[in-house]
Amino acid sequence: MSEGNGHGQTLAEKILARASGQERVVPGEIVEGRVDLAMMHEQGAQTVAPFHQMGAERVWDPDRVVIAIDHWVPASTEGAAVLHRILRKFAAETHLPHFYDVGNHGICHQILAENGWVVPGDLAVGTDSHTNMLGAMGAVAAGIGPTEMAAVLALGRLWLKVPPSISVEVRGQFGRGVTAKDLVLRVLGEVRTTGATYKAVEFSGPTIGRMSMPERFTICNMTTEMGAKTGMVAPDQTTFDYLAPIAKHAMHPMRSDPDARYERTVEIDVEGMPPMVACPYSPDNVRPLPDVVKEHVRVDQVFLGSCTNARIEDLREGAALMKGEKVAPGVRFIVSPASTKIYQQCLAEGIIETFTEAGAVFTNSSCSACFGGNMGILAPDEVCASSSNRNFPGRMGAKEARIYLMSPAAVVATAIRGEISDPREMQ
Amino acid sequence: MQEIIEGRVWTLGRDVDTDQIISGKYLTIIDPNELKKHVFEIALPAFAKEARAGDILVADENFGSGSSREHAPQAMRAIGVGAVVADSFARIFYRNAINLGIPTIEARGVRAIFETGDTARIELRAGVVRNVRTGASVEFPPIPHHLLELLEAGGLVEKVRAELAARKAAGASP
Ligand code: SF4
Numbered sequence: 001m002s003e004g005n006g007h008g009q010t011l012a013e014k015i016l017a018r019a020s021g022q023e024r025v026v027p028g029e030i031v032e033g034r035v036d037l038a039m040m041h042e043q044g045a046q047t048v049a050p051f052h053q054m055g056a057e058r059v060w061d062p063d064r065v066v067i068a069i070d071h072w073v074p075a076s077t078e079g080a081a082v083l084h085r086i087l088r089k090f091a092a093e094t095h096l097p098h099f100y101d102v103g104n105h106g107i108c109h110q111i112l113a114e115n116g117w118v119v120p121g122d123l124a125v126g127t128d129s130h131t132n133m134l135g136a137m138g139a140v141a142a143g144i145g146p147t148e149m150a151a152v153l154a155l156g157r158l159w160l161k162v163p164p165s166i167s168v169e170v171r172g173q174f175g176r177g178v179t180a181k182d183l184v185l186r187v188l189g190e191v192r193t194t195g196a197t198y199k200a201v202e203f204s205g206p207t208i209g210r211m212s213m214p215e216r217f218t219i220c221n222m223t224t225e226m227g228a229k230t231g232m233v234a235p236d237q238t239t240f241d242y243l244a245p246i247a248k249h250a251m252h253p254m255r256s257d258p259d260a261r262y263e264r265t266v267e268i269d270v271e272g273m274p275p276m277v278a279c280p281y282s283p284d285n286v287r288p289l290p291d292v293v294k295e296h297v298r299v300d301q302v303f304l305g306s307c308t309n310a311r312i313e314d315l316r317e318g319a320a321l322m323k324g325e326k327v328a329p330g331v332r333f334i335v336s337p338a339s340t341k342i343y344q345q346c347l348a349e350g351i352i353e354t355f356t357e358a359g360a361v362f363t364n365s366s367c368s369a370c371f372g373g374n375m376g377i378l379a380p381d382e383v384c385a386s387s388s389n390r391n392f393p394g395r396m397g398a399k400e401a402r403i404y405l406m407s408p409a410a411v412v413a414t415a416i417r418g419e420i421s422d423p424r425e426m427q
Numbered sequence: 428m429q430e431i432i433e434g435r436v437w438t439l440g441r442d443v444d445t446d447q448i449i450s451g452k453y454l455t456i457i458d459p460n461e462l463k464k465h466v467f468e469i470a471l472p473a474f475a476k477e478a479r480a481g482d483i484l485v486a487d488e489n490f491g492s493g494s495s496r497e498h499a500p501q502a503m504r505a506i507g508v509g510a511v512v513a514d515s516f517a518r519i520f521y522r523n524a525i526n527l528g529i530p531t532i533e534a535r536g537v538r539a540i541f542e543t544g545d546t547a548r549i550e551l552r553a554g555v556v557r558n559v560r561t562g563a564s565v566e567f568p569p570i571p572h573h574l575l576e577l578l579e580a581g582g583l584v585e586k587v588r589a590e591l592a593a594r595k596a597a598g599a600s601p
Contacts, residue, residue, distance in 0.1 A: 082455070227518065394451070
């Protein structure tokens with residue numbers, strides 16, 4: 001591997017070197033990585049059969065496994081009830097204590113984040129593609145399928161191709177009404193849905209340095225839509241302050257060397273950047289929001305939720321705009337917090353009252369309308385404005401339905417006006 | 428695993444994501460034989476009824492993007508899909524398909540040389556996909572050793588089973 005010597009390493013390379021017990025690794029190399037944290041949601045039910053077929057008798061380390069059900073909570077179909085039961089039984093039989101079941105539930109990625117399950121330097125895997133979000137902790141966090149998860153549960157490791165890294169350097173101050181979501185949509189417009197396939201996307205620069213952890217979660221979350229193996233932000237004081245009271249295991253903070261090799265560098269200045277919107281039918285079909293506003297796009301449903309944007313900060317911002325306003329006639333507005341803890345915060349802060357008085361539906365915390373299999377399903381030809389991360393055909397129901405992705409503030413502005421709107425015009 | 432794979436071709440476009448392969452409403456189905464009835468309902472509706480074991484899927488760029496759902500390759504395996512060839516794959520789909528033992532081949536330019544109904548001949552070690560009707564072919568880089576091993580073992584379940592059995596025989600704890 002001498003070709004890799006002589007220059008610095010990226011954060012992703014350092015983490016995978018540590019996970020595979022090597023001095024250094026180079027992009028393209030296939031390594032066996034030791035897993036620090038494995039997460040399963042309902043799809044984990046499909047892990048049980050292959051786990052037994054492998055002849056595995058026990059889970060490699062029950063304290064490194066988290067189960068968090070979120071797609072159908074409480075079970076909304078018989079099929080979902082069966083998935084939940086398979087997981088409960090498996091957790092009991094293999095002695096997995098960290099099960100976030102109904103009543104203590106939330107979107108799996110938010111559960112990992114708010115309970116400190118992923119820390120700097122970790123290699124984390126989950127049976128969900130948006131596991132990328134946890135890379136915001138300064139970790140490599142990637143989605144895998146259930147058969148692969150069975151192997152992880154049995155062996156505590158998996159094969160990985162060391163990814164080349166893309167550096168996204170961000171500078172400038174956000175204008176009023178412009179958020180981390182608008183930034184990541186802008187990056188998607190540039191990198192596109194295939195631009196980071198098999199790669200690590202590392203965000204850096206002064207704008208990222210000023211971002212809170214929730215904002216970093218939002219931008220790392222949508223690196224999945226770029227095809228990335230993981231999104232990441234190098235750990236700093238913000239990370240350590242967030243994790244200090246909750247970290248579940250030891251941190252190994254690392255950062256990229258100044259002379260690390262990136263396959264590509266994308267520079268973005270957010271000064272003067274307008275809010276962004278991803279139009280049907282792809283998350284990279286990104287346009288400045290003011291251009292879309294001019295087209296007077298009427299909506300049938302609005303969704304403020306998902307692992308991308310349903311944290312307390314998002315809901316507070318939305319409630320501030322919603323206060324004293326009404327949901328437009330003919331519009332269904334669904335608000336779903338990302339976890340039970342956030343639900344409780346909303347209750348304490350009067351946020352539930354604000355939304356429900358305005359005519360919104362405030363639901364239990366779950367994936368909710370995000371994936372078209374639980375609730376808030378769209379009929380053919382309906383239009384939805386959503387704070388989530390995907391707008392593929394059929395994502396939220398009928399394949400003809402049209403989904404526009406935007407920030408929580410823009411979603412609320414749209415709910416009030418009944419057509420796609422710019423939050424900057426609201427106050 | 429066969430060295431040479433030959434089969435009838437079904438073509439697909441670019442960015443066929445997993446929602447279009449198995450949509451969200453079927454995600455609570457576990458039985459692959461039930462899942463296969465709904466495969467490609469959005470992207471290629473005729474497939475579920477008319478596909479035969481051994482058929483080959485040929486797709487454009489970014490095949491299998493979107494969610495981590497293994498339902499997609501599971502449904503393909505239940506049908507007995509002989510191979511999936513694409514200009515490029517999304518990463519989780521690629522891993523899932525290989526882990527399930529489905530020959531999954533990234534061959535730049537492959538979509539352009541096929542139409543639905545053609546016959547494809549794939550020579551795995553030589554790294555060539557050929558259209559038997561037109562004679563056109565594209566080459567692909569060798570499949571990494573580690574992944575060939577996985578395919579040869581019949582997928583990840585078989586590979587891990589062998590490893591655990593060997594450990595047990597050697598007296599080590601699993
Ligand atoms: S909120 Fe949506 S994107 Fe996030 S885990 Fe749930 S279904 Fe997936």
